[in-house]
Amino acid sequence: MAEPTLATDQLGVFRSELAPKQMAHLVVRTARFHEAIRFYRTMFGAEIAFANRRFCFLTYDHEHHRIAIIRMPRPLRLLSHFNRIGRKFYGIDHVAYTFENLHQLMRVYERMKAAGYQTLWATNHGTTTVLYYEDPDGNRLELQVDNFDTAEELQQWFASGEFEKNNLGVNFDPDLMLQQLRAGVPEKELKRQGAAWPSGKRRIAGMRAINWRTL
Template identity: 50%
Template sequence: MLTFLTYDEEHHRIAVLNVPELADQQAGVAGVHHVAFTYGSLAELIGNYERAKELGIEPVWCTNHGPTTSLYYRDPDGNQLELQVENFDTIEESTRFFYSPEFAENPIGVDFDPSELVRRFHAGESEAGLKKRPHVGARRFDSTVKIV
């Protein structure tokens, strides 16, 4: 269903996803679902979110995948960008999460309201606490999950 590929210390550089019931790609069309950029801290990610929001640019999907807290944006051509921050301090911690029962139960993530994340951050909650993925139970890739 989901495979991660890497060539260095990053937990993944490429993710290959098998989505059931996905429509066939149109002939002659090639593309990439999205490209991700990692920020050094949650403060930097939130700062960029606030800057973009002031310009009228808002994410189309916000989710805590577990290993990352991610904001997905679309550019005017429909290309998708993921702006993220690592939730674990080491690659070993991230890798353990990928093999955990929690990830097996929910490989997608827990969606969140970015304005609520910003409010909690400015109220003084710790980055570690804000980046910890809440447990919401099962969430699987199927025809009801919208992959933006």
């Protein structure tokens, strides 16, 4: 039996009386201590708030730490292979971060690419335009920007049935996205499904977008 869903007119306005003030931080145990610090500092432009031989606090805003990295013995590096495979089938799949706008998201993409980090998957889920990455231990992160400016627009899109037909997304080319954004193409246009894709190339959407890498 399907669980009852939130009424569409409550989207964007509903707030549980038990809703936390904020998500405070993410804690990562790793045998790739310095690699992890570099990855998260690059992704978020984070600064080190405190560090010693055992752990490191990273912050990217007013909070004293948004990411804590705990150093584990080097032999435990082998466990990261099981982590990469295991999360594809069970447990927490990923953690998602929302950015202010498409320009900011693509600045992160440009920064990560320059540092040698590859995007695992660039897709438009309909609700959001997203980039997926994995940290040095295979923990997956989703970086996203909302596609709709208002709850009303989102409600209309849900009601259209498009999300029911394809709730996985339509892939986009992040290099082309960045190029078109710099050329002045409006964000609203680039956040439509099917945008920023090479002309004449078959689109990758829905289940066709799922493979061992993107799973």
